[in-house]
Amino acid sequence: MSLWFVFALMTAAAIFAVLWPLGRSTQARGGSDLAVYRDQLEEIARDRAEGRIGEAEADAARTEVSRRLIAAADAAEKEAPASGATPVWRRRAAALIGLVLLPIGASALYLTLGSPQVPGQPLAERRAAAQQDTSIETLIARVEAHLEKNPNDARGYEVIAPVYLRMGRFADAVNARRKAIALAGESAQRQADLGEALAALGNGVITADAKAAFERALELDRNDLKALYFIGLAAEQDGDRKKAAAIWLSMLKDAPPGAPWLPMVSEALTRVGGVPPKVADAKQPGPTVEDIAAATQMSEQDRGEMVRGMVARLADRLKEDGSDVAGWQRLLRAYMVLGDRDKAKGAAGDARKALAADPDKLRQIDEAIKSMGLEG
Structure with missing residues (x-):
């Protein structure tokens, strides 16, 4: 609402700036010029009487001012009929009509062709949208x-x-x-x-x-x-x-x-009428480094059984689904922690074959193989 009030004030100021001269009464320029020249003649006479200027200078000044006075008088006589051609009441009526009709016409035109119901959008958002589209x-x-x-x-x-x-x-x-x-x-x-x-x-x-x-x-x-x-x-x-x-x-x-x-x-x-399985919270099969470290605290027999079981389950799963690059990495780490380097090299070769069709996964397994020193 306050924005519309500001717009109204700006419109009124612009209209007054344009129409205000129409409402003013005009005075003949000649009348004011005649009064100025008469004052100049009186000032020349005072200066001569007080001895500020000589007689020759006073005569020259009076001659020039008199010439301008005569020209101003002639101009005032010529402007007098023209100044009365348009009465003041007509100019003021035109100004009043313009003051009323211009804002009403502009508002009607905007309501017809504009979109006042569309909400405004900040400049930053318009720029961001334009930049994104571009x-x-x-x-x-x-x-x-x-x-x-x-x-x-x-x-x-x-x-x-x-x-x-x-x-x-x-x-x-x-x-x-x-x-x-x-x-x-x-x-x-x-x-x-x-x-x-x-x-x-x-x-x-x-x-x-x-x-x-x-x-x-x-x-x-x-x-x-x-x-x-x-x-x-x-x-x-x-x-x-x-x-x-x-x-x-x-x-x-x-x-x-x-x-x-x-x-x-x-x-x-x-x-299609199926029942989704419940999401299991258990870890994926296969030992982590922490599992292998914990196994070192067990007896030799228990540790061997636990590790062999986990590694076997992980290896079997990777034979069925060789696309699990994280599983291959865990299997390699498990073999290295157990000190079984030959099996780690064999698993590295199997992993490269299984992931050969996927360059991104192949790159990941190659980096793991290099970091564990299994190249060559």
């Missing part, structure tokens, strides 16, 4: 320009594909995913990402092309989570609720604690 558009434009000059840059297509997906440009996302596979080679993740883009292009329906991409991803890595979830979704859409439930239940049973996708898969399982 940054996304700029990113896409730069990557697209780069790909036009470098059409064989697989990394560029992998960068822009998820951006297309988030923006709803599903056809562009599918095209980018396919080009990334053609240029960089296929992997379980790339095939699963392609299937996701194809499913989005089909408005959430797992089409034949999308299902083929997910199935190919599982051929490359049977534990790829994204492909497993969407294959379960395809089964649900085909009416095979039992198959979908079996897939999602298996995912939940093998899930690590706190996995971000657990709620989504649990909801899907419930939707």
